[in-house]
Amino acid sequence: MKNISILGSTGSIGIQALDVVRLHPDRFSVSALAAGANVELLERQVREFSPSLVSCSTEKVARELKTRLAGHNRPLWIGHSDEGLRRCTVAEDIDLVVGGLPGSAGLVPAFAAVEAGKDLALATKEVLVMAGRLFMDTVRQEGIALLPVDSEQSAIFQCLEGHRKSHVKRIILTASGGPFRDMPAPEMAYVTPAEALKHPRWKMGPKVTLDSATLMNKGLEVVEARWLFDVPPERIEVVIHPQSICHSMVEFDDGSVLAQLGATDMRIPISYALAYPDRIDSGAEAVSFPLLGALTFHEPDMVKFPLLKAAYDALAAGGSAPIVLNAADEVAVDLFLGGKIPFDRIAAIVMNCLNAIPCAPAETLKEIVSFHEYVTERVRADWPEFAK
Ligand SMILES: NC(=O)c1ccc[n+]([C@@H]2O[C@H](COP(=O)([O-])OP(=O)(O)OC[C@H]3O[C@@H](n4cnc5c(N)ncnc54)[C@H](OP(=O)(O)O)[C@@H]3O)[C@@H](O)[C@H]2O)c1
Numbered sequence: 001m002k003n004i005s006i007l008g009s010t011g012s013i014g015i016q017a018l019d020v021v022r023l024h025p026d027r028f029s030v031s032a033l034a035a036g037a038n039v040e041l042l043e044r045q046v047r048e049f050s051p052s053l054v055s056c057s058t059e060k061v062a063r064e065l066k067t068r069l070a071g072h073n074r075p076l077w078i079g080h081s082d083e084g085l086r087r088c089t090v091a092e093d094i095d096l097v098v099g100g101l102p103g104s105a106g107l108v109p110a111f112a113a114v115e116a117g118k119d120l121a122l123a124t125k126e127v128l129v130m131a132g133r134l135f136m137d138t139v140r141q142e143g144i145a146l147l148p149v150d151s152e153q154s155a156i157f158q159c160l161e162g163h164r165k166s167h168v169k170r171i172i173l174t175a176s177g178g179p180f181r182d183m184p185a186p187e188m189a190y191v192t193p194a195e196a197l198k199h200p201r202w203k204m205g206p207k208v209t210l211d212s213a214t215l216m217n218k219g220l221e222v223v224e225a226r227w228l229f230d231v232p233p234e235r236i237e238v239v240i241h242p243q244s245i246c247h248s249m250v251e252f253d254d255g256s257v258l259a260q261l262g263a264t265d266m267r268i269p270i271s272y273a274l275a276y277p278d279r280i281d282s283g284a285e286a287v288s289f290p291l292l293g294a295l296t297f298h299e300p301d302m303v304k305f306p307l308l309k310a311a312y313d314a315l316a317a318g319g320s321a322p323i324v325l326n327a328a329d330e331v332a333v334d335l336f337l338g339g340k341i342p343f344d345r346i347a348a349i350v351m352n353c354l355n356a357i358p359c360a361p362a363e364t365l366k367e368i369v370s371f372h373e374y375v376t377e378r379v380r381a382d383w384p385e386f387a388k
Pocket of ligand 1: 007008009010011012013014034035036037038039056057085099100101102103105123124125126149150151202203204205206207208266
């Protein structure tokens with residue numbers, strides 16, 4: 001029996017991780033659940049999966065959960081905020097942590113999991129964007145299993161199984177291209193939040209859906225892949241693959257290209273990470289290739305989607321540039337969703353921040369967190385300037 005903690009249990013990744021757990025009660029038991037403010041769903045999850053630890057984002061939400069669970073007859077510790085998250089990550093009986101928190105919120109808990117010696121099924125790509133080198137050093141030092149959940153990284157991880165990394169020629173990340181793949185560039189200024197939140201292939205949380213519409217998500221994945229697989233950026237390529245059936249590929253020295261294909265269903269990479277190295281029923285439907293007909297691939301348009309190029313540029317600049325990329329994007333996406341800026345200003349803010357904010361030393365976790373906070377505050381204060 002594997003004891004699992006799910007950070008972000010009420011989100012897209014968390015809900016689908018619990019779907020997989022539900023299919024395999026003989027294999028997995030839920031030790032801890034941590035979520036933000038969706039107390040109604042969290043209550044249902046606690047009643048169904050009986051964790052011994054649960055955490056919410058604030059004391060107020062934790063109090064409401066306690067009231068709702070007054071008659072619950074299993075031992076349960078209910079905490080909140082950073083300490084609640086920490087306990088749900090490091091408790092002794094936890095074998096594997098699912099990192100499904102969004103953005104920078106997932107950084108410190110991911111380090112806590114690794115430092116506590118827990119295996120980590122990581123969805124939060126921002127951890128590797130903000131702290132790639134330090135995080136991978138910590139993973140190696142602690143000797144834990146880091147299992148990628150992002151479908152592209154899981155595909156690459158699977159293609160690399162049984163092969164020598166020294167034989168890898170190229171990593172080829174696939175991207176659906178998002179909802180505005182075929183929209184003429186001038187029309188992108190008029191895109192509404194509702195339109196940007198409608199992904200053509202995947203059903204995900206708001207931040208990652210928005211990032212898919214700007215192709216920033218693919219840029220973040222380029223940085224993620226660079227650190228996860230220790231491959232330099234010039235050997236990581238992106239291709240647009242609108243059907244989202246081929247989840248990424250690896251080319252080897254002899255010219256062979258291995259790809260991982262499957263339904264557009266996050267339960268596949270999640271189940272692989274939860275049961276690794278076994279393969280278990282994920283609940284996903286089989287792909288019908290005759291029904292699909294054609295799988296197509298083409299180059300991304302980095303002029304129309306400049307944030308993909310910005311991610312390569314941030315990697316080339318090195319140091320703390322990826323922290324600026326990530327923090328500026330988090331604020332810009334919030335501004336767009338809050339109706340303060342048009343869609344095409346998201347890229348403007350991120351690129352202007354990369355040009356204007358000098359790199360700072362960010363080698364320890366403390367330095368990384370404080371530089372992220374500095375950039376976030378600066379972009380929040382000066383966004384009208386950065387959006388020009
Ligand atoms: N969704 C996907 O298919 C997918 C695919 C690949 C990678 N990823 C990555 O996985 C991560 C999560 O994405 P998602 O789509 O699952 O996000 P999401 O649907 O927005 O879910 C986020 C989860 O985190 C919780 N949360 C947010 N802030 C929190 C805080 N401060 N403390 C505790 N809990 C907090 C939310 O709680 P409440 O809702 O209760 O407030 C929710 O449970 C992202 O880094 C994303 O890039 C996602």
